[in-house]
Amino acid sequence: DTIAQRIEARKQAVRILQNGKEDISERVAEVLVNEVGDTLAQEIEAESKEFVDSLIESLGTDREADVRLAEPASESNEPVEVDADEGYKITLLEDGDTFHVFTDDQQADAMADAIDFLIQEFDLIDELAPLPYVPGEKNAILNSEPRHPSGEEMRLYRELSGDYYLYVALNQISKKRYVERFAGFCGLDAEFEGE
Missing domain, CATH: 1.10.287 (Helix Hairpins)
Known part of the structure; x- marks a missing residue:
């Protein structure tokens, strides 16, 4: 080939x-x-x-x-676009203006950084109380221990400030949905770049 x-x-x-x-x-x-x-x-x-x-x-x-x-050398004088920001980027916006940007190679880590920021700077936990935050029927997305309400341990999680745990065994659409939802609780919007 x-x-x-x-x-x-x-x-x-x-x-x-x-x-x-x-x-x-x-x-x-x-x-x-x-x-x-x-x-x-x-x-x-x-x-x-x-x-x-x-x-x-x-x-x-x-x-x-x-x-x-x-294509190590371009045959024309046209600039070659190269994505220098390979990875995943979450931008939190306030009234349409960039408020804070989080970048990481991994979606889960960028998500954790953004949500940790919301916990520290906007008291997100107060908005979600009482924990665990369980939007569906089974899995806690955010909890004070790395467990779901059933007692089952979170398979994939990130530890956040204040000994909170974020469940990250989610697809990309779900990760975006929860970042948007949590940002919304804090009066912010969220934009995403990268796969």
Whole structure:
């Protein structure tokens, strides 16, 4: 395969995965649940979404690297755009103006930094009290211990200021939703860049 073919294959794979993300992650989860049983179905569903997001991120990043390797010198005088900010960026806005920016290579870490900031600077915990904050039926998104209400330990979490714990075994859409929601509780808006 030529480099151009590999680049095109990556672009196509990313498009397919992005357009069919929900369906693909459901099928991945279904295969895994059929293999290991439905006791862990909810965790498997969350992980399968994270897996598809991670695969999109990986293929996209590798594609960009291949493009830079394939074109070390531009044949024209046109500037070549290179994404210098590879990673994930969350911008908190107040009345449309940038208030604070968080960047990290990992979505979960950028999310944790933003929410930790809201806890420290805007007393987010007071807005959510009493903890745990459980928006659905099972998983705590924010708690004073790394456990869900069922007593089950959070599989993936980040420890925040004040001994609070943020559950991060979420897909990208859910991470965005909770950052937006928590920012909204503090009178801010949130914007996102990166995959």
